[in-house]
Amino acid sequence: MTKCFFLYVYAIAVLTLSGASVVPAFGTTIRVSPNGPIKSVTEAVNSASPGDTISVEGGVYHERIVVDKTLNLTGVNNPVIDGGGSGTVIEIKAPGSVLRGFTVTGSGSRLSNEDTGILLDTAGGTLIEGNRLTDVLFGIYIKNSPHTVIRGNTIRGKDVQMTERGDGIRLWYSSGTKIIDNDISVIRDLVIWWSSDTLIKGNVVEEGRYGLHYMSSNHNKFEDNVFRNNYVGGFLMYSVDIQFYGNRFINNRGVGTGYGIGFKDLDDVVARDNLIMDNRVGIFLDNSPYLVDSWNKISDNVIAFNDIGVSFMPSIRRNAFHENSFVDNDEQVEVRGGGQLAGNEWSSGGSGNYWSDYVGYDENGDGIGEIPYTSESLFESLIDAKPELRIFVFSPVAKAIELASLAFPVIKPEPKLTDDYPRVRSGIPSELRAGGRELQPGLLFLSLSMVMLPLIFYGYVMKR
Template sequence: MVLLMGIGGSAEAKTLVVRPQGPLASVREAIRQADAGDTIRIEAGVYGGNLRLEKPLTLEGVGKPLILGEGSGSVITVLADGCTIRGMVIERSGRVLVEEDSGILVKSSRNRIEENEIRDVLYGIYLYAAHDNLIRGNRIRGLAELEFGERGNGIHIWNSSGNRIIANTISHMRDGLYLQNASRSVIRENHAFHLRYGLHYMFSDDNVIEENRFFDNMVGAAIMYSRRIRLRRNIFFRNRGFSSYGLLFQDCDDCVIEGNLIADNAVGIFMEALRRSVFRRNLITTNDVAVYLFSSASENVFTENSFVRNVSLLRVIGRGTTTRWSWQGVGNYWDAYEGFDADGDGIGDVPFRLQDLFERLEGNHPRLRVYLSSAAAEALAFAEKAFPIIPGPQEWDPAPLRKPRALWPSDALEIERIPFSRWAFLAPMAMVGLSVGLFLWVGRR
């Protein structure tokens, strides 16, 4: 029994309604009955997977119906072009990494995958040689109980081009978004957290990455072996650990990194063999080390960025670099800059030096970091200032800005505010009370 309803004036396309109490109670059966271009409306309930879409269909969930996979293979496999999967809850894929066991495995083009909740799966959405798809507004949560290496990626894009990945929320997978040979992709407004890498990138050129948030990962975004990547207005926040980076580049060329907020990471920006790239108007704040720079990174430019409240600004590994810290007479804003601007053009008249002697030594001798903020480190820095005879590569900003020009206000980090706690207040108060009390008591005796 099939409910027939013409929609949108299209004479042939019909809508099939699936609901647990029937008459049509199986999504698989509905797919079998449907013709190309039909819509299957799935009402709230639990339905068996796995599903295969071999003709262009629309699966439209109403009230979050659950598609429960068989626990092996992918829960939904899309093989026909032009399918839509919307508003479903998708659970229980297989757990074999090499079989691409996913919530939704897409092997075709021009599909829309929207507003789904995908849980308890190895991979979330896997685009396998699939082009020009729209993946929007999905929530993907992985198998937190597995080690990072055993999990799949949230949205895995392989050998696919022209996909748009927008406003998805991804957590507890291996990598949030993994792109390999995925050119001309747009990645916008996604949130990726509690992952190994928020964004992991290989051999994918000409991509746009905008307004995403990568936080609480081992690495916010790792961009490797790619060219002409544009990163704008993203947030790389609180990626902390011994080898954690907010934004990592490895062997990339001609990238533009503009208007991002890179905050509270162990290392803000890590660059190895990044070439001819521009960092502009980013706010780089409260990182342990703002920029980690290998000698192999060449001809990059930093201009109009704000560097605020980082514990250390720069580590250079190897001999000097060809990175320029200003462009056409416009440098960056450094909160540690102490120079002056006599002619009032907004550019400091004294160059800003990014590292002192101790910090330069630290680049190639990381053990010296143990002496962080010790008097000895200060003394070395002071000695160099007083007797500037010690040679070595230097990093300068010849035109430091007097006012920040980053896209973000310098206090943009007021994201989290921990509520006031009475206990937090009582402990130090007791400290004062005890001290004063003891003082008076002994003094009186």
């Protein structure tokens, strides 16, 4: 009797749970092909039930698609969805959907309408994977769709002026999302706004305005991304607990900006093992950290070959720079408006940073210089206070001012910073140790000519 009772209860529970399921456990597969019988993806979507798979054969489909039920759309042999240059090409409005293996092209061009290649609207838990987007205004727009995965897509925007472009990926009120292994180019920004607990990993973002444009999103992690050849590599604002590991910010040189990465009102940042190279400004700090009990920890990074390594707004405090390598930046550290830095750390536990312009020595071979590193260039102090003087950086004027400060200590400035335990060995990656900035072929030819022509002339004269 007892056994029968438990079997009865179990059966009721199974039936109840099965009835509560919104999406069937096993859906059917609907095939779309240019040869029919179903020739339209929209027709297949309309006839499908939640949980079905739509398999789309290779070909070009001139249509704009709205997915309003949970479906798995899979492309076979790279089918092309062409929106014809109008509106949004694919809009997904159902959670838990999948879009994989398509080329999406031909969105509209109206910024006011936010015309998009792939739009997710209240479609949390969706997977967008292995798609190729071309000639789209906005690439992938994730709106109110938490726990989405955007992985392995290639996105190239419309080849128009920067002011006319949309964002490659835009994340809007979509926390818990993962953006992984995407290649994004010729766009405006990669935007993350009001989306916490996200992972951004293994992406390449180039030829845009902001490689990363970020606001009011907490507890996020950025790993192994490349932000290069943008106006700004990344600019992050008004957020807490942001982690950067193993990223590369390279050759971001917008006029008047050109930051590898910029922080504004950021708290509890951890930045480690990043390469910040050949930007106008490597790291820009503005009111970061914001909270009085917060510290930002910046360690084990290579900050190399930038016009300015790190730029501080005045009165910035509570940033700990430990065991970084400052290599051949034209100016290692800038204080905008001039003055000295106070309340920041440049060494910890008897170890500081590597400075390529350090002129001290390591007597006992422990890798730490015997005298502190000080940043006290008179000319740098002048250009910090008057940026318009920067045009003289490589001129004889700069050298003359430095010589004057050595000859007349009365005009020598106070140090901007002091690193008590400078390291004498850098952490430069092996592929960069051969030299600094890449030597262009034209410059190489000119340099060789300047050396060889006098030698040839000298040989000619001697023969006579």
